[in-house]
Amino acid sequence: MNTTTYSVQNYDLDATLTSGQAFRWTKNDRQWEGIIGNRWMSLEKRGSQIIAHTPQPAGDWHWLEHYLQLKVDLSAIIRTFPQDPAMKEATRACHGLRLLRQSPWECLACFICSSTKQIVQIQQIVDLLCQRLGSPIESPSSGITHAFPTFTQLASVNETKLRECKMGFRAPYLLSAARTLVEGKLELDSLNAKPIEEARECLMTLDGVGPKIADCILLFAYGFPEAFPIDVWIKKALSTLYFRGRPVSAAKLNTFVSSHFGPHAGYAQQYLFHYMRTAKP
């Protein structure tokens, strides 16, 4: 059977899939449609259930439980958040927001394309990348869709081809990263076992990967719970919520972040990010 149902508590699928972690989900009526690995998927929230469907053989579904992080005890994580007014409000406003666990390569490639781009534009770039370079997959709704291109597929094209995917100055970065992986100069699968600082250094050796993008990959793909990506939204959030709107230097922000948000700082960060982006002023 290629349909399964999960009972979940405090799982806001809409918030999770629109919170700027993953870029290949689209909502069709009540159903979220997307690609996980080489599988087309639909996900639907009905009451306290998530109904998952894939046309291909699904195996034991462990891959989906892992992707959606279904066994995570969210309330236990939220209990570790600092009890300041800002975090309380963000937690209340984003009830049920989760962190996904994505594949490192796709996450890395997407976030190399993300710099100074709005989330809708990142989705557009990623769609083009998949259409033009990814392996075809059958999909019930639109006939044919595409997997995310492997780094081998990506490394085999030239920069012009990538620029056609509207990624502009990010094209040479992505190409260089793909080629580095093809050459075996960096093993993404080996980063799990390293301490976070070391994994971060490894990621930052890649062209186009600085502190922010490295932290996104550490958090969204490897699940380092303390990784705390600081982008323009989070800067704004921290400045207004914790520093009375004053601009704060990068060094000061880093010090504050690493001492204030606790062992699941990355989760707290996602709540602040989504809260800032969705709250009506």
Place this chain on the structure above:
DNA sequence: GTCCAGGACCTAG
């Protein structure tokens, strides 16, 4: 037309 977007990099102070 102007400003800004889940930044990184290079250079100069």
Place this chain on the structure above:
DNA sequence: CTAGGTCATGGA
């Protein structure tokens, strides 16, 4: 270590 310019592209 910090400040400013540059890189494409399109939404608001």
